[in-house]
Amino acid sequence: MVDRPKKPSALATTPGLPPQAQLNISHDNSRVSAVLPTGESVEVLLFGATIISWKDAKGNEKLWLSEAAKLDGTKAVRGGVPLVFPVFGTxxxxxxxxxxxxxxxxxxxxxEFLGKSTSESSTLSATSAGDDSVKLDFGLSPSNLTEESKKAWPYKFGLIYSVTLGKEGLTTSLVVQNDGEQAWEFQTLMHTYFRVKDISTVSITGLESSPYLDKVLGPSSTGEPYTSPSAAVSLSSKVDRVYTPAGGPEAAVIIKEGGKKKFGIVRDNMNEVVVWNPWKDDAQGMGDFAPKDGYKEMICVEAGAVKGWQKLEQGETWEGGQVIMAAN
Structure with a gap:
């Protein structure tokens, strides 16, 4: 058979619209998941608007979720990305x-799940056609709260939490609005549990020479914040610290494993970073922490506005968030 040099190229097997991000709402209406045409996925539990899974195109899980986490709404989820509001700790x-x-x-x-929106590459080609990202929006207002919560915090507010899944990373952002006539204050934090292979090989950069509060050691002898050394942070015991990175929110905080970059976190209007790992003894004492040696495979690096209070007057709005980039 003679090979013709100008033979026609094969027709596309599925002409028409480029691939779309797929959205799925569970049968019991308890969770929402989205998958990009390239394979990246995210799953969000409507209880807490908690992200319980984030996978790359190869199906590798990026978040740590306790095997004993309660996903039935009986208590806050241990793992994933729980959302802290309106107070950090107590x-x-x-x-x-x-x-x-x-x-x-x-x-x-x-x-409440408010819906999804997608964005496409500005240069559509055979390799980039289709949705590049998908944004899922969730809402919370006093009408969603229990009577107990309304009584404990009797303010009018509106929250919109957006989870945006892209090919390279995950963005979470929160809009807080005062819908009442009375001013109120709040704190907020995105309590991200990152999955790692071996905590002993993990280091965190971007926190060098930064002031921090240490909840394990307690206040310093002078009452002033501690200052981190100029070296990367590594872990060999329980850690519970609130850093105010010297480089500001725009400076990336990098999680490395074995010297290689695993995650990069850039914050917007989130001035603090909490680093937490319960280590062996505390993990043993948590009923919803499993496996008990799971502390070896997780590290919490949490973007937040938790030092002092954010104050909103009537009608005012606050917005903050984080962008997490995952290395391949």
């Missing part, structure tokens, strides 16, 4: 939030 000395449970009510309230 604040018995802050009258407005003194009656709230640890980390507030956002992570233990059922959110």
């Amino acid at each position: 604040a018995p000395d802050h009258a407005a939030t003194a009656k709230l449970p640890q980390h507030g009510f956002a992570r233990s309230s059922r959110w």
